Amino acid sequence: MTITMFFSKPNKEALNQGLAKTKQSLWARLGKAVAGKSQVDDAVLDEVEEMLIAADVGVETTVKIIERLEKRVARDKYLSTTELHQFLKEEMAALLSANEASPNDPLPLPYIMLVVGVNGVGKTTTVAKLAAQYKQCGKKVLLGAADTFRAAAVAQLQQWGKRVGVDVVAHGMHTDPAAVAHATVQEGLRTEADVIIIDTAGRLHNKVGLMQELAKIRRTIQKLMPEAPHEVLLVLDGSTGQNAFVQAAAFTNATAVTALAITKLDGTAKGGVVIGIADQFQVPVKYIGVGEGIGDLQVFDRHAFVETLFGS
Numbered sequence: 001m002t003i004t005m006f007f008s009k010p011n012k013e014a015l016n017q018g019l020a021k022t023k024q025s026l027w028a029r030l031g032k033a034v035a036g037k038s039q040v041d042d043a044v045l046d047e048v049e050e051m052l053i054a055a056d057v058g059v060e061t062t063v064k065i066i067e068r069l070e071k072r073v074a075r076d077k078y079l080s081t082t083e084l085h086q087f088l089k090e091e092m093a094a095l096l097s098a099n100e101a102s103p104n105d106p107l108p109l110p111y112i113m114l115v116v117g118v119n120g121v122g123k124t125t126t127v128a129k130l131a132a133q134y135k136q137c138g139k140k141v142l143l144g145a146a147d148t149f150r151a152a153a154v155a156q157l158q159q160w161g162k163r164v165g166v167d168v169v170a171h172g173m174h175t176d177p178a179a180v181a182h183a184t185v186q187e188g189l190r191t192e193a194d195v196i197i198i199d200t201a202g203r204l205h206n207k208v209g210l211m212q213e214l215a216k217i218r219r220t221i222q223k224l225m226p227e228a229p230h231e232v233l234l235v236l237d238g239s240t241g242q243n244a245f246v247q248a249a250a251f252t253n254a255t256a257v258t259a260l261a262i263t264k265l266d267g268t269a270k271g272g273v274v275i276g277i278a279d280q281f282q283v284p285v286k287y288i289g290v291g292e293g294i295g296d297l298q299v300f301d302r303h304a305f306v307e308t309l310f311g312s
Helices: 012-018 019-035 041-053 061-075 080-094 121-134 155-166 177-190 205-223 240-255 274-281 300-309
Strands: 003-006 106-108 111-116 141-145 167-169 195-199 231-237 259-263 285-289 297-299
Touching: 003 167, 003 205, 003 297, 012 019, 019 041, 019 080, 019 259, 019 300, 041 061, 041 080, 061 231, 061 274, 080 274, 106 177, 111 121, 111 205, 121 141, 121 155, 121 195, 121 231, 121 259, 121 297, 141 155, 141 177, 155 167, 155 297, 167 177, 177 205, 231 240, 240 274, 259 274, 274 285
Parallel strands: 111 195, 111 231, 141 167, 141 195, 231 259, 259 285
Antiparallel strands: 003 106, 285 297
């Protein structure tokens, strides 16, 4: 049996406001790059490279874009600054083309999601926002408080559960996260929940520790539902720039991350991190956070994202 989720499309006004700092930074640097120019030359290429690095697109992805731009200039012999603008839009959209996931596809019932990420990235808040949106879709949601190592993490999720109106399975601090995950799935099956979201430990473990803990959680869940978890969502703080790349590397190396949620884009000019991480790690971006409200965790739409960044 499957269920289908119907998330709303990105709110353009909220997206525009959330990406305002990145957009302003890009336009300021792009304006500097092409000031007084009628065509793309070496000086423009250098400025564009600095612009992408400053937006935390990442070195590898920036090099890829610049190399393609150089080939375009060499091929066409002439590339106007207007064409440069369109080129950057197309390249960024292309880099994101294989890295966009749809939450509206039919899902198995119950749909079990593990949420991972370090402390401070908005992981538990993201869990709550997801729960609220699934509930608004008419789905029965159950949360599991398996981040049992951080002070107040369990209490925080319980508070969110009350606020959103969904049940939370919790065993308290310093208990076995795998046992909490097992109990959550067991309760979800008993109560016929549609969606089960398990908040996991938010420490940046060493690779071995992270693998062992997440592997144990997987094994305990699979005793009840062999095909679970259906999703491992990595939450990253977009405002941390290169730190987000480091965290993505640690978690994707340690476990089978299937989707990304990139939060706090409204407080930074480093929104290019979305493009760089999606390109470098080849994991689909499923959600972006552009504000503090429940509805500000938006389904990622690459076209809306790029159009907002480069829109006038």
